[in-house]
Amino acid sequence: xxxTDEKELVKIASMYYEEGKTQAEIAKIIGxxxxxxxxxLIDAKEAGLVEIFINSKSVYSATxxxxxxxxxxxxxxxxxxxxxxxxxxxxxxxGRQGALYLQKVSKKATKIGMSWGKSLRNLVDNYPFxxxxxxxxxxxxxxxxxxxxxxxxxxxSYDLARKMRGRAKYLYAPALVSNPQIKKDLTENSTIRSVxxxxxxxxIALVGVASPFEESTMAEIGYIDxxxxxxxxxxxxxxxxxxxxxxxxxxxxxxxxxxxxxxxxLKDIKKIPTVIGIAYGTKKVLPIxxxxxxxxxxxxxxxxxxxxxxxxxx
Numbered sequence: 001x002x003x004t005d006e007k008e009l010v011k012i013a014s015m016y017y018e019e020g021k022t023q024a025e026i027a028k029i030i031g032x033x034x035x036x037x038x039x040x041l042i043d044a045k046e047a048g049l050v051e052i053f054i055n056s057k058s059v060y061s062a063t064x065x066x067x068x069x070x071x072x073x074x075x076x077x078x079x080x081x082x083x084x085x086x087x088x089x090x091x092x093x094x095g096r097q098g099a100l101y102l103q104k105v106s107k108k109a110t111k112i113g114m115s116w117g118k119s120l121r122n123l124v125d126n127y128p129f130x131x132x133x134x135x136x137x138x139x140x141x142x143x144x145x146x147x148x149x150x151x152x153x154x155x156x157s158y159d160l161a162r163k164m165r166g167r168a169k170y171l172y173a174p175a176l177v178s179n180p181q182i183k184k185d186l187t188e189n190s191t192i193r194s195v196x197x198x199x200x201x202x203x204i205a206l207v208g209v210a211s212p213f214e215e216s217t218m219a220e221i222g223y224i225d226x227x228x229x230x231x232x233x234x235x236x237x238x239x240x241x242x243x244x245x246x247x248x249x250x251x252x253x254x255x256x257x258x259x260x261x262x263x264x265x266l267k268d269i270k271k272i273p274t275v276i277g278i279a280y281g282t283k284k285v286l287p288i289x290x291x292x293x294x295x296x297x298x299x300x301x302x303x304x305x306x307x308x309x310x311x312x313x314x
Contacts, residue, residue, distance in 0.1 A: 009044040016041055017050065064307040068300060071311060072292040075274060076101070078301040090280070090303060095122025098278045098301040103128065105274060105299075106135065106164075106204060113140045113202035113264070114160060115242045116153040116175070117217050119278040120206055124160045135166035138199040140207070140242050141263030142173035151217070153263075171195045173262045175243055176223055186262060199264050205272045207241050209279035209291050218243065228257060239287020241277070241296055242269060246287075250294025270295060277301065285309045 012030070015021045016037075023041070027034040044050045061079040068077035078101050080093045102123065106112060114120065114137055137160050143152030154170050161168035173192050177183045186192055210216060212232050218224045218240070224232075235255050237245045244252050244266045252258055252266045269275060277297035279288050282305055289310055291297050302310075 006047070006049065009040055009047065009049055012037060012040045013044040013050050061304060064304055064311070067311050068307055072300075073295075074292070074300060075298045076105075077299070077307070079307045080280075080301075080303050082303050082305060091118075091122050092126065094119070094278065094280055094301060094303065095124075096126040098123040098276065099127040101299070101301060102204070102206070102276065103130065105276075106132065109203040110134050110136065111198070111202040111204075112137045112160070113199050113205040113272065114138065114153050114157045115140045115205070115207040116143055116156060117151055117208040117210070119208045119280075120156055121151050123206065123278055124156050124163070127160060127163050129163050130165070132164035132166055135161070135164050137161040137164070137166060137168045138195065138202055139169065139171040139263075140199050140205060140269070141261065142171045142175045169195050169198065171199075171263070175262065176257070176260045177262060178260070180259060183260060183262060192262070196262075196264060200268045200271070202272055204274045204276065205269055206276050206278065207269065207297065209239060209241055209277045209284060209288050209297065211239050211284055211287050212237060212245065214281075214283035224257065231255065232257070238290055239284075241266060241291060244269075246290065246294075246296070248290060250290050250296055266296060274299060280306050282306060282309060285313070289313055 012026055015026050016023065023034050023037045027037045061081045064079045065077040068074060068079070078097050080090065080097050082090050085093060112135060137157040139153035139157045141153045143154050149155050157168040171192060173186045177186065212218060212224060212229060232245060232255065235253050236247045237253055238248050239246055242263060243261050245255060245258055246266060247253050275297045276299040277291060278301045280303040285306055288302070288306065292300065292310070
């Protein structure tokens with residue numbers, strides 16, 4: 001490139017990047033077509049005459065988000081930068097970012113499905129009060145009893161609906177039952193059957209992604225015991241979503257625990273247009289990876305630690 005050409009490129013780039021002129025304005029000033037101005041701007045970047053820097057600490061997490069979206073073909077990824085955050089602050093920040101994302105994507109929604117667990121409790125707690133009265137929140141799984149009520153699907157559905165000034169439906173059944181006959185009797189109830197059918201048709205689903213073997217809330221609150229975990233390992237279970245256990249292929253496994261769940265199954269969850277997984281903790285990387293690879297979720301809200309591990313997985 002001779003100096004005359006370089007000077008012309010610098011002049012055009014200066015008008016565009018420093019003076020804020022549009023390509024059409026530049027074309028008029030120097031007497032060329034707009035398409036030539038566009039080409040000159042590209043040439044200036046390729047020649048190293050223009051370098052663009054994003055001056056924000058958010059560039060770190062934004063870059064991870066874009067890489068996750070590209071690698072796993074996600075609708076969206078939300079990554080929390082955990083530098084200098086204590087564990088309880090990480091919980092709150094993930095919940096807050098998940099809530100902000102939900103607020104954004106729920107503007108055109110009328111039906112939201114809610115799973116259960118601590119991560120979703122954090123999201124609901126951080127959701128701002130809003131006027132979204134057109135929205136109905138549906139539980140994706142049963143949840144009755146006096147223990148750990150705050151993380152039950154019914155309670156979370158009620159609390160989110162209250163913040164939205166919307167409505168909540170309730171699934172008057174436990175998450176897990178002890179034998180097939182109890183499940184048959186409950187799911188033949190017209191009210192329960194109707195709520196589950198409606199929950200399959202939501203616009204947005206909120207779920208956690210967990211491992212039954214690592215930091216499992218299901219084990220912590222007594223839904224599964226040591227014998228259950230032994231059986232799950234023998235069946236090749238790698239994770240669960242909505243208390244539905246899946247293997248390394250992302251398929252729901254034929255096991256007694258899966259047969260005992262009252263709620264929406266994984267095949268139906270995959271059909272929901274937007275499935276937001278709130279999932280973090282490095283011990284959950286494998287089930288999160290499987291969920292992403294097999295499209296069990298198409299939006300991920302997580303931490304930078306998990307994002308980096310997911311990006312370095314083969």
